Amino acid sequence: MTTSTYLFGDAPPDTRDDNAVMLDALAGMLDPFSRRQLRRVGVRADARCLVVAVGASCIAATLAEMAPHGDIAATDIDLTPSRRHPRIRLIRHNIVTDPLPDDGYDLIHVRLLLAHLPTDQRTAVLTRLVDALTPGGLLIVEEFEPTWRSSVLSAPDPDEADRLFAAYHRAFGAVLTGSGNDLTWGRRAHHAMRALGLHVDTNGHTGTWTGGQPGCLLPYATAGVIRDRLTAAGMTPDDIDAFRTLLLHPDLVVKGNLALSHVGRAPTGS
Numbered sequence: 001m002t003t004s005t006y007l008f009g010d011a012p013p014d015t016r017d018d019n020a021v022m023l024d025a026l027a028g029m030l031d032p033f034s035r036r037q038l039r040r041v042g043v044r045a046d047a048r049c050l051v052v053a054v055g056a057s058c059i060a061a062t063l064a065e066m067a068p069h070g071d072i073a074a075t076d077i078d079l080t081p082s083r084r085h086p087r088i089r090l091i092r093h094n095i096v097t098d099p100l101p102d103d104g105y106d107l108i109h110v111r112l113l114l115a116h117l118p119t120d121q122r123t124a125v126l127t128r129l130v131d132a133l134t135p136g137g138l139l140i141v142e143e144f145e146p147t148w149r150s151s152v153l154s155a156p157d158p159d160e161a162d163r164l165f166a167a168y169h170r171a172f173g174a175v176l177t178g179s180g181n182d183l184t185w186g187r188r189a190h191h192a193m194r195a196l197g198l199h200v201d202t203n204g205h206t207g208t209w210t211g212g213q214p215g216c217l218l219p220y221a222t223a224g225v226i227r228d229r230l231t232a233a234g235m236t237p238d239d240i241d242a243f244r245t246l247l248l249h250p251d252l253v254v255k256g257n258l259a260l261s262h263v264g265r266a267p268t269g270s
């Protein structure tokens with residue numbers, strides 16, 4: 001039985017290094033933004049928290065600091081890259097098929113996973129996460145808006161860089177869509193969370209990155225992990241190689257994809 005359609009779930013073994021670079025790059029790009037969001041909304045010292053699909057992010061560790069008397073669980077189908085911490089219960093867990101570890105969470109954080117699920121699974125998972133919140137509890141859903149086509153701010157040859165980024169944008173978009181990924185989910189999450197009764201507040205973030213920094217290592221590593229799929233979707237092997245070389249060039253400057261953080265608060269019931 002197929003339990004997950006996660007695009008990177010069946011990456012070939014020889015792309016493990018790129019997969020690790022990809023998860024580290026996501027943490028480097030987005031952890032500061034997620035941390036700011038957590039500080040903005042506030043976390044009770046005794047909060048029960050769940051981080052779904054933690055990857056290599058430090059979000060669970062941030063929650064452990066903010067909730068010194070709380071309980072912090074972090075899940076993923078693959079815990080190999082996940083950071084160990086004495087206060088965090090790391091649980092190997094498939095959010096699509098396994099029951100949630102507990103319920104009654106004051107805060108649930110899920111970043112860059114739901115877009116990868118087919119619509120029926122995404123809706124079912126979102127509903128279960130909302131149902132697992134305490135009254136007044138928070139569900140934070142964070143996703144990218146895919147905008148690779150317009151990333152380049154400066155490059156040794158800006159027109160050629162634009163061409164390579166546009167080729168990546170087209171091919172990666174086709175690969176994502178072909179795997180069930182919803183490219184509108186990054187913003188539509190707001191609507192879906194409202195429809196489930198949450199009061200939702202959305203903030204955006206982007207950053208500027210030079211070649212070799214996390215915002216460039218993300219597409220560098222992603223293109224390595226899904227090289228065959230990008231080729232099948234029309235990006236030539238030569239363009240993939242040129243794109244990856246460019247992403248390490250110190251004279252490349254890009255803006256990262258817009259990240260949206262949707263903070264949904266459950267009704268208090270009073």
Ligand SMILES: C[S@@+](CC[C@H](N)C(=O)[O-])C[C@H]1O[C@@H](n2cnc3c(N)ncnc32)[C@H](O)[C@@H]1O
Pocket residue numbers: 003004006009023026027030052053054055056057075076077078093094095096097110111112113
């Ligand atoms: C794009 S990465 C994001 C990682 C992390 N949330 C971040 O933003 O840095 C997606 C993560 O979801 C995990 N994942 C994929 N399918 C999953 C599932 N069905 N249940 C739990 N985790 C899953 C992957 O192993 C991976 O760590």
